[in-house]
Amino acid sequence: MPVIKVLPHPEYCPEGAEITAPAGTSICEALLENKINIEHACDMSCACTTCHVVVREGLESLNEAEEEEEDLLDRAWGLEPQSRLSCQAILAGKDVTVEIPKYSINHAKENH
Template sequence: MPVIKILAHPDYCPAGAEITAPAGTSICEALLDNRIRIEHACEMSCACTTCHVIVRQGLDSLNRAEEEEEDLLDRAWGLEPQSRLSCQAIVAQQDLVLEIPRYSINHAKENH
């Protein structure tokens, strides 16, 4: 099973984390299944950018971003070329290194 390394984030995982996830799982599902409570205000329907992550390693192993995701990412805080919506990025067989941006556009933080 691929290993997903999450870099330290003051709210979601202050010490960082390493988790495993079966191939075919979205990054968002993998994080939530491992008690990393990333925001996902649209309930993983590709309608917001609150689950934005930056894939520091392993980006090429993920499924290709669809046009709808790319359009939404244009509104994400801290957008980088390696940015993905974690609800749309599907884990393959390669290990990943992720950074969760410090902020999201969701100013009224949801408690999911």
């Protein structure tokens, strides 16, 4: 099972974390299943950018971003070349390291 290393984030994961998830799982699902409550305002339907992450290592092992995701990412806060929507980034067999940006464009947090 691949390991997701989550870099420290002051709100979601202050100490950072290392979690495992089966291949075929989205990064967002894996984070939520491990009590890292990343925002996901559209319920993981690729309709917002609140679950934006920056993949610091292992980007090449994830599925390729589709056009819909790339179009949405243009609106994400702190966009970088390694940015992905965690609800669309599907794990393969290799480990990844992700950073959750400090901000999102969501104006009101939702309790999921």
